[in-house]
Amino acid sequence: MTDMEKLLEALKEVDEDIDFQEETALIEDGLIDSLRLTEIIAVLNDAFDVYIASKDIEPENFNSAQAMLELVHRYQE
Amino acid sequence: MSILSFEFLLLAAGTLIIYYVLPIGVRWLALLGGSAFFVIMAGWQSIIHLTGIAAVTWLGGLLLERLEKKKMWLCAFLALELGAMLWVKYDAASVTVLGLSYVTFQSAGFLIDVYRGKVKAQKNPLKIWLFTGYFLQLAQGPISSWKELGDQLLTGHCLEPVSFVSGFSLMLWGYFKKMVLADRLAAATEILVGDISDFPGWILILCVILYIIRLYGDFSGGMDVVRGISRMLGIELPLNFLRPFFSLSVAEYWRRWHITLGGWFRSYLMYPLTASRAGLKLGKFASRFLGKKTGRVLPTALATFLVFLLIGIWHSFSWNAVIYGAYFGLLMAISILLDPLWRKQNRRWKLNEKKWISPLRMVRTWILIIPAQFFAFTESTSKSLGVLKQCFVNWDFSNAFGQLTGIMPEWEWMIAWLAFLAVLLVDLFCEIGFDPCKKLAKARIWVRWPVLLALLLTILVFGIYGPSGDSSAFLYTQF
Known part of the structure; x- marks a missing residue:
């Protein structure tokens, strides 16, 4: 399973109605609010064992699955 | 200086003129001058507080970029700023400073952002002083981050006719919300803090609902005024109200x-x-x-x-x-x-x-x-519970009209409801993506100016003025 598949699988737990694969403005379009954002941080911790610091909780890091994956990879380096 | 006073309008006009007369690179000095004047007029306590907080923020920012043990230093600077706020707010009742918590939150936010590596510290203390004490947002916010406001204050803007008119319309609209709607409702909502024993429950519930409408007109109206004038300067302050109804x-x-x-x-x-x-x-x-x-x-x-x-x-x-x-x-x-x-x-x-x-x-x-x-x-729990209890005991509608006009004359109720309807309609238009201020700025000249003139006349004729000719104080300047 690639990291992207693993991420999409994890995000499905947060909200199965959102098309995380296609959306690129999750925050700006209001698909994700602060509650969903904290859930995403928890599932990223579950799936990839990363602890996202508050300084990285910014719209640009969570607007798309791609951006989230890049963020995770920055932590894994 | 209340933003409803004549002095404030003069200060805003003066700042606008000087801003656009100065060479583009130093236009921020006009904002600095306007802000300094605003703070000086507020008295020595505000000058000391604001300058103290700005000094901690300036020095704190520079040190956070250089020192080891950043977390410890950040906590120390935050303790200083928040400690000063708590002391003034809860202990030193005789000290009144301008925009106490707005200044504190904004400065503390800046220090945390520097600590997080999101913004750079500023070498020039005057720039930090302006960010902390920008006179249009000093009294009641909005609370901005450096990213939202800092560069906008320091970069000179060219005069843009469309945003200038849009800002002017927004300012007028803010005065309308505050002076025609909110201050008119003050009479009705203030019965809640007086002797309520004669009022039936339905009037008390009505007045509590009117209190929310008054608060909205008061606070969001004040925001529209400062956002409007800022827009005339080419500065877009963050939104504080997005049609909460x-x-x-x-x-x-x-x-x-x-x-x-x-x-x-x-x-x-x-x-x-x-x-x-x-x-x-x-x-x-x-x-x-x-x-x-x-x-x-x-x-x-x-x-x-x-x-x-x-x-x-x-x-x-x-x-x-x-x-x-x-x-x-x-x-x-x-x-x-x-x-x-x-x-x-x-x-x-x-x-x-x-x-x-x-x-x-x-x-x-x-x-x-x-x-x-x-x-x-109110701050008194017994008062709140008293009003709450009274809401359930007495539901007498027999003299409803007399009861209402006893609080406020009939024509005042009429104006209040019409003003509320206008606010609701404009909010509804904005909600469906039609911003009247922005549309008006682009409208034909023979539509634009008659509408604005009518709005101005409405405010002048139907606005509520306090005893000294100024309108009454804003509710949210006390924080």
Whole structure:
């Protein structure tokens, strides 16, 4: 399973109605609010064992699955 | 100096003229001069406080970029700034300073952003002083981050006719909301703090609802004035109100009401708590008992409760403020914990696709919001409970008209309702994507100016003026 598949699988737990694969403005379009954002941080911790610091909780890091994956990879380096 | 006073209008006009006369590179000096004048007029206590906070923010920023043990130093600087706020707010009752908590939150936010490596410290202390004390947002916010405001203040802007007129319209609209609507309702809402024994319950409930409308007109009107004048200077301040009357849930209401305060607490308190190792561990631990989904959001529910409790206490150090904060905190925490259940039901009954559900959700939101307001208009819990009790005991409609006109003459009620209807309509237009201020700025000249002139005349004729000719004070300048 690639990291992207693993991420999409994890995000499905947060909200199965959102098309995380296609959306690129999750925050700006209001698909994700602060509650969903904290859930995403928890599932990223579950799936990839990363602890996202508050300084990285910014719209640009969570607007798309791609951006989230890049963020995770920055932590894994 | 109230932003409703003649002196303020002169200061704003003077700042605008000097701003656009100066060479583009040094236009920020006009803002600095205007702000300095504004603070000096507020008295020595404000000058000392603001300059002290600016000094800590300036020096703190520079040191945070250079020193080791950054976390310890950040805590020390924050303790200084927040400590000063708490001391002035709760202990030194004789000290009154301008925009106490707005200045503090904005400066503390800047220091945390420097610590997080998001913004650079500023070498020039005057630039930090301007960011901390920009006169248009000093008295009651919005609370901006450096990213939102700093560069906008320092970069000179060219005169843009369209945004200039749009800003002018927004300013007029703000004065309308404050002077024609909010201050007119003051007479009706102030009966709540007087002797209420003669009033039937329905009048008291009406007055509590009018109190929310007054607060909205007062606070969001003030915001429109400062955002409007800022826009005339080419500066776009962050939104503090986004038509809260149309909220579908209490959570949405708090995303639309006093936005920058909620945003501040979210960035600097809620996320650090929920995303911390302890927060995530608590979530995992709770998942074992509450199920995966509910357990995972438990830390968020707890942090949200804490944030609302603090927002309550921020309003005043009283039991009423605690009740107000705890009420919303509890409501939000419960809705977060029940969120998985709600979503399941919504999906099952396809509720989100049904058109009739939105108005019902708006009504539900207001039914939940109104009870909290009984604890908002006064600091005395016994007074609040007295009004609440009276709401249930006496429902006499026999002399309804006489009762209402006893509070305020008939024609004042008429103007108040018409003004409220106008505010509601404009908000509704904005809600469907038609911003009257921006449209007006682009409208033909023979549409634009008659409309603005009519608005100006309405404010002059129907606005409420205080004893000294100034309008009455803003409710949210006391924080």
